[in-house]
Amino acid sequence: MRPLCLALIMSLASALPAAAQDWAVGGFDAVGYTAAGRAVPGRSDISTMWKGRLWHFASEENRARFEADPRSYAPALDGMCPISITEGHPQPGDPRHFAVVGGRLYLLESDAAERQLKTRPQEIIDEARQIWRRR
Structure with missing residues (x-):
């Protein structure tokens, strides 16, 4: 049982960096740069997919602003x-x-x-x- 658990943990751990690489702007809120004037960390539960990347946001309002015009915030x-x-x-x-x-x-x-x-x-x-x- 232990080898199976270890193998499962190792396979999940190796997948995490690949998933994190698909996070746009390193997981920061692209709208936050202009709205707050600083790099604002996005929340993992508020995100959207655009151009094959996962974009995270600090608020639902920022996500809605991004989704309305992603090119102006990317x-x-x-x-x-x-x-x-x-x-x-x-x-x-x-x-x-x-x-x-x-x-x-x-x-x-x-x-x-x-x-x-x-x-x-x-x-x-x-x-x-x-x-x-x-x-």
């Missing part, structure tokens, strides 16, 4: 860091580091990238968008 540049794009080595943004520029959410790879974007946000975003479109 991270721009497919969640890639605009600084890394302009530097020629695109990296996924970290949901804990972000900026909202022109009403759009941009995820950044680090504190340093966050500081750099604040120096000339629109110029960097425009350059990153041009590069990202050509890919």
